Amino acid sequence: MSERRKRVSLVGAPTDIGAGMRGASMGPEALRVAGIHAALAARVAEVEDRGNLGGPGNPWQKPVSGYRHLPEVVSWNLLAFEALHDVLAAGRLPVLLGGDHCLGIGSIRAAMRHCRETGKHLRVLWLDAHADFNTPAITPSGNLHGMPLACLCGMGPTELVHLAGEPGRLPIEALRLIGVRSVDEGERRLVHESRLEVFDMRFIDEWGMRHTMEQALSGIDENTHLHVSFDVDFLDPDLAPGVGTTVPGGPTYREAQLCMEMIADTGLLGSLDIVELNPALDERNRSALVVVDLVESLFGKSTLMRMG
Numbered sequence: 001m002s003e004r005r006k007r008v009s010l011v012g013a014p015t016d017i018g019a020g021m022r023g024a025s026m027g028p029e030a031l032r033v034a035g036i037h038a039a040l041a042a043r044v045a046e047v048e049d050r051g052n053l054g055g056p057g058n059p060w061q062k063p064v065s066g067y068r069h070l071p072e073v074v075s076w077n078l079l080a081f082e083a084l085h086d087v088l089a090a091g092r093l094p095v096l097l098g099g100d101h102c103l104g105i106g107s108i109r110a111a112m113r114h115c116r117e118t119g120k121h122l123r124v125l126w127l128d129a130h131a132d133f134n135t136p137a138i139t140p141s142g143n144l145h146g147m148p149l150a151c152l153c154g155m156g157p158t159e160l161v162h163l164a165g166e167p168g169r170l171p172i173e174a175l176r177l178i179g180v181r182s183v184d185e186g187e188r189r190l191v192h193e194s195r196l197e198v199f200d201m202r203f204i205d206e207w208g209m210r211h212t213m214e215q216a217l218s219g220i221d222e223n224t225h226l227h228v229s230f231d232v233d234f235l236d237p238d239l240a241p242g243v244g245t246t247v248p249g250g251p252t253y254r255e256a257q258l259c260m261e262m263i264a265d266t267g268l269l270g271s272l273d274i275v276e277l278n279p280a281l282d283e284r285n286r287s288a289l290v291v292v293d294l295v296e297s298l299f300g301k302s303t304l305m306r307m308g
């Protein structure tokens with residue numbers, strides 16, 4: 001579907017329940033202040049803001065059996081799952097305003113259910129400095145924002161692996177990780193054993209963003225539902241300092257823009273997460289502004305001298 005005909009729903013999830021640092025809970029409002037509504041309204045047929053989900057507060061506790069805040073993480077993900085599936089079922093494109101990246105479980109579960117109901121094929125692009133593929137046995141911290149992909153692929157606590165009693169798991173083949181440059185030791189082994197398709201920064205350096213995205217998008221067709229999970233730490237910290245887990249050596253502004261433009265060119269974007277923006281660490285909301293700018297590219301704003 002052309003971007004111009006898409007109808008978008010913003011859903012805020014103001015929580016840092018899965019993070020190792022407080023502040024991502026302020027992300028949704030920072031994105032609104034940076035003008036995400038108007039930016040999208042200029043690109044698509046219609047935008048509505050469904051406001052914020054209201055989940056539990058952050059008790060800031062130590063890990064229990066390898067996880068920090070598991071019951072609260074489950075609550076937030078159930079809320080996200082229900083809200084985002086409602087949006088998809090209404091024929092709209094959900095944009096999750098996070099919140100930390102543990103919310104990717106509920107968000108992608110919603111996309112999986114939608115694909116099951118509509119016969120679509122799901123492709124997930126996970127834009128991130130990290131692999132987010134930890135399990136309780138190997139996590140150094142117990143923070144669940146480092147585990148969402150492992151949970152989605154069937155490794156983790158049952159209440160997250162089968163969130164809301166949902167069957168099945170995300171097939172590894174549906175996943176592409178882009179921008180990775182920081183992986184924990186045990187996680188690295190698991191990523192290799194699981195044959196996860198990872199386009200790390202070394203790959204992007206050597207092959208360029210264009211070839212990277214061609215590879216990451218290969219095999220999709222008009223029946224594909226493209227889900228983009230955009231962790232703001234994907235970007236180089238020079239560009240977006242407002243995240244809790246900055247890692248140097250990320251994509252530049254132009255590389256990130258090309259990445260977004262090539263996704264837009266497919267016309268297949270079906271759902272989007274924007275996560276890990278931490279206004280407490282930002283400088284005058286500049287990371288939020290960069291993110292909004294990149295989201296415009298993701299919805300078809302071209303910097304090139306092209307028609308349309």
Ligand SMILES: [Mn+2]
Binds near residue numbers: 128130132
């Ligand atoms: Mn992440």
